Amino acid sequence: MKNQILTVKDNKQISDDVFVMKFEKEENEYKAGQFVELKVDGFTLRRPFGVYDFEKGELSLLYKVVGQGTAKMATMKRGEKIDALTELGNGFNVDKAKKPLLIGGGLGAAPLYYLAKTFKEKGIKAEMLLGARTQSDLVFLNDFKNVADVKVATDDGTSGFKGNVVEALKHYDFDCDFYYACGSLAMLKRVASYSTNGEISMEARMACGFGACMGCSIMTTDGAKRVCKDGPVFYAKEIIFE
Ligand SMILES: Cc1cc2nc3c(=O)[nH]c(=O)nc-3n(C[C@H](O)[C@H](O)[C@H](O)COP(=O)(O)OP(=O)(O)OC[C@H]3O[C@@H](n4cnc5c(N)ncnc54)[C@H](O)[C@@H]3O)c2cc1C
Numbered sequence: 001m002k003n004q005i006l007t008v009k010d011n012k013q014i015s016d017d018v019f020v021m022k023f024e025k026e027e028n029e030y031k032a033g034q035f036v037e038l039k040v041d042g043f044t045l046r047r048p049f050g051v052y053d054f055e056k057g058e059l060s061l062l063y064k065v066v067g068q069g070t071a072k073m074a075t076m077k078r079g080e081k082i083d084a085l086t087e088l089g090n091g092f093n094v095d096k097a098k099k100p101l102l103i104g105g106g107l108g109a110a111p112l113y114y115l116a117k118t119f120k121e122k123g124i125k126a127e128m129l130l131g132a133r134t135q136s137d138l139v140f141l142n143d144f145k146n147v148a149d150v151k152v153a154t155d156d157g158t159s160g161f162k163g164n165v166v167e168a169l170k171h172y173d174f175d176c177d178f179y180y181a182c183g184s185l186a187m188l189k190r191v192a193s194y195s196t197n198g199e200i201s202m203e204a205r206m207a208c209g210f211g212a213c214m215g216c217s218i219m220t221t222d223g224a225k226r227v228c229k230d231g232p233v234f235y236a237k238e239i240i241f242e
């Protein structure tokens, strides 16, 4: 973990309430699945965001405006500075899969972009299933298509298979040996009850963000674990969903 001041390079609106914030080059290294915590001006608690992309030392975050902190972020301009805890969490274990399947739900799929790029750099084109409520929620679909072989499922059938992610998993019958999943808790729970042969990135409300407060604990087969420090990526088989 590092505590750094990051400089905004770009803060681009890509849909009504979704933005991609890119920062000036830093001397960091990120694994796909790691995250940062931003100290947004005027707020005590830091806001966690998964790494969307990390290219030539430039970090990008894809975020949705859901409350006051992200609304403030949406107003930030090129050149503005922000206090950040960086290189947080464990990240995905890319050595587990020769034929990876990336499963994403809605905007929660954001960290899978950098994961797919990581596999591509290893010479592996990952298969990907992106689930969403409706077509307009698939704001990053074209980016994902550049780095993975993408199939889509929407609840209302406006794009791809009509149905939820597990129904789509059965429908598409992917040829994979290990999966990596990111999305809502409800989706992750469904995926884990369908198969435990994968890794899951969990979300939790966080206070410190680096393992000191236990505020982000989840229950696992090995007792309580902290999403920020022991995760956010866990084996599907070790998570006990409530
Ligand atoms: C490991 C991790 C990675 C994440 N990656 C992304 C990402 O890539 N893109 C993205 O859009 N969102 C991501 N989130 C969710 C993001 O942190 C929240 O949307 C954001 O903190 C909301 O802040 P707010 O002030 O706008 O909302 P408010 O509701 O006003 O926030 C109030 C408090 O609750 C916390 N909070 C609210 N929603 C969440 C949430 N879903 N998870 C954790 N804390 C929350 C806030 O951090 C803040 O402390 C991630 C969360 C975690 C834990």
Ligand code: FES
Pocket (backbone or CB within 6 Å): 205, 206, 207, 208, 209, 210, 211, 212, 213, 214, 215, 216, 217, 226, 227, 228, 229
């Ligand atoms: S947020 Fe403090 S231990 Fe995870």
